[in-house]
Amino acid sequence: MFGRLLIVLGAAALLHAAFSTYEHLSYLKALGRLEESVPNDVTLEALVGLFLGILGASLDAPALKEITWASEMKKRSIDEMDSRLGFANWSNRGSTLLGESYGKGQ
Amino acid sequence: MDLPSALQKLSTFRARNTRASQETFDKGLVVLKGNGLKKLGDESWSFLEQLALAAIDVGRLDIADRCLQLLTDKFPGSPRLDCLHGIRKEVTESPAAVLLYYGKLLQADPVNVALWKRKISVLRRIGRIDEAVAELIELLDTFYTDVEGWLELVDMYCSVHQYISSLQSLSHVLLLAPQNPFHVLRFAETAYTAGDIPLAMKSFLNVIDMADADEDAPAEQVPSGFTIRAWFGIKQCACRLQRERITSPSQTAVPEHVQLFDELATERLKTVYAGRDKSDKEATEVLEWLARV
Numbered sequence: 001m002f003g004r005l006l007i008v009l010g011a012a013a014l015l016h017a018a019f020s021t022y023e024h025l026s027y028l029k030a031l032g033r034l035e036e037s038v039p040n041d042v043t044l045e046a047l048v049g050l051f052l053g054i055l056g057a058s059l060d061a062p063a064l065k066e067i068t069w070a071s072e073m074k075k076r077s078i079d080e081m082d083s084r085l086g087f088a089n090w091s092n093r094g095s096t097l098l099g100e101s102y103g104k105g106q
Numbered sequence: 107m108d109l110p111s112a113l114q115k116l117s118t119f120r121a122r123n124t125r126a127s128q129e130t131f132d133k134g135l136v137v138l139k140g141n142g143l144k145k146l147g148d149e150s151w152s153f154l155e156q157l158a159l160a161a162i163d164v165g166r167l168d169i170a171d172r173c174l175q176l177l178t179d180k181f182p183g184s185p186r187l188d189c190l191h192g193i194r195k196e197v198t199e200s201p202a203a204v205l206l207y208y209g210k211l212l213q214a215d216p217v218n219v220a221l222w223k224r225k226i227s228v229l230r231r232i233g234r235i236d237e238a239v240a241e242l243i244e245l246l247d248t249f250y251t252d253v254e255g256w257l258e259l260v261d262m263y264c265s266v267h268q269y270i271s272s273l274q275s276l277s278h279v280l281l282l283a284p285q286n287p288f289h290v291l292r293f294a295e296t297a298y299t300a301g302d303i304p305l306a307m308k309s310f311l312n313v314i315d316m317a318d319a320d321e322d323a324p325a326e327q328v329p330s331g332f333t334i335r336a337w338f339g340i341k342q343c344a345c346r347l348q349r350e351r352i353t354s355p356s357q358t359a360v361p362e363h364v365q366l367f368d369e370l371a372t373e374r375l376k377t378v379y380a381g382r383d384k385s386d387k388e389a390t391e392v393l394e395w396l397a398r399v
Contacts, residue, residue: 070287070317074330076288077331078288079124086220086224087227088227090159092165103165
């Protein structure tokens with residue numbers, strides 16, 4: 001939750017800095033002074049936006065999972081490993097015991 | 107139960123080849139009724155196959171026939187569907203008729219693995235196990251890397267108590283899937299049943315070795331999963347090696363310090379069962395047995 005909030009704030013700061021840069025550059029173009037650079041506080045705002053975004057993305061990451069093969073195998077069971085579905089027996093005595101009524105739902 | 111969790115569980119079952127037919131059927135019915143087929147898109151066909159098999163297994167042939175009808179409308183004349191129709195026939199028709207059906211299809215296409223496996227399965231079921239073994243060996247000569255086929259051969263040999271042949275087939279399985287501890291566990295237990303206790307002990311220790319391959323990280327405090335079974339196996343082997351003089355048919359050396367293995371296995375099993383609830387009858391019985399033996 002906190003991570004999401006930081007990502008939103010970082011994105012907002014970045015967008016605001018971008019818009020400020022655009023406004024400042026059009027102001028300079030109107031005045032004809034194109035040699036000047038973007039003011040320092042806009043740069044600072046962009047960097048703050050970057051930092052907040054990185055922090056928010058790290059906090060918002062999903063939980064880490066185990067990577068070892070052994071830990072994955074510990075979660076499996078013998079039935080899964082030995083299921084042999086290609087050879088499995090799908091028939092049973094139901095059709096012999098229940099005759100015609102076998103296989104219909106209630 | 108809602109649709110997304112049911113779909114996720116079903117796709118896990120498909121990936122892991124689980125045969126939990128009642129659960130698959132219940133969840134599959136939810137998906138079918140809840141209009142899930144459109145959500146699945148391309149995966150809906152493998153889902154329908156899975157649901158058809160689960161429905162046949164729990165005895166709901168009406169749902170199975172409905173799924174098969176949907177699949178046949180989409181894929182007429184597909185060999186994979188021929189196999190499913192054969193399975194459906196196995197339930198209601200006589201084995202002779204089913205074998206005739208498979209025989210006819212295999213004559214047209216002799217190397218269709220799925221149909222061949224079904225034929226072997228029917229032969230085994232009706233008791234013609236020597237024919238089943240002969241056909242399965244022919245299949246494995248053609249398709250050596252079929253681990254499922256080798257495992258079925260292992261099971262067939264075990265069912266007629268030919269444990270040496272079973273061990274030989276298991277060694278092929280271990281060649282093909284060396285990193286799977288469950289196959290090594292099966293090898294160990296089959297060796298114990300065949301009477302080769304030192305080989306069984308060595309294989310059980312192999313299984314424990316596979317349980318924690320990372321030597322830098324600390325071993326887990328309480329064994330879980332297949333390791334509990336392996337510790338039981340080590341305990342049994344150690345007890346027998348201490349009581350009797352055992353010679354190994356495969357000339358495996360008897361390990362030194364058998365007494366230490368016995369104590370280690372007892373301690374590991376105690377940590378598993380001592381942590382359980384006092385009302386757990388299984389845990390109290392195991393702890394009593396460990397104290398006694």
